[in-house]
Amino acid sequence: METNETDNMLKGFFGEQKQEIADNGFSKRVMRKLPEQADRSWIVWVFAIIGMLTTLFLGFYTGLFQNAQFVLPRIPVYYILAGVFCFPLVGTIGFYFTQNKHYRLI
Numbered sequence: 001m002e003t004n005e006t007d008n009m010l011k012g013f014f015g016e017q018k019q020e021i022a023d024n025g026f027s028k029r030v031m032r033k034l035p036e037q038a039d040r041s042w043i044v045w046v047f048a049i050i051g052m053l054t055t056l057f058l059g060f061y062t063g064l065f066q067n068a069q070f071v072l073p074r075i076p077v078y079y080i081l082a083g084v085f086c087f088p089l090v091g092t093i094g095f096y097f098t099q100n101k102h103y104r105l106i
Contacts, residue, residue, distance in 0.1 A: 059065045072080075
């Protein structure tokens with residue numbers, strides 16, 4: 001409770017004392033002088049292709065795909081549906097934690 005009051009007092013004080021400094025084009029000049037960054041998005045695609053090829057190779061080499069033909073028909077449909085419907089939930093939670101840097105696990 002005391003922390004909230006202190007935070008509110010600090011926010012109020014700094015809000016009242018805030019002063020705007022004239023930019024006079026400084027930000028634009030700085031942005032023009034920054035070096036251009038190289039586009040490195042190709043790295044993601046290279047690793048995605050390597051991962052897919054590795055998965056396919058191991059899947060065929062170990063016989064995983066052939067064994068799946070015999071195992072999957074014996075699994076109840078609602079187990080498979082539950083697993084498929086959990087993917088968006090898990091993906092959304094994962095995306096949230098990668099984007100939000102202010103979370104606590106405990």
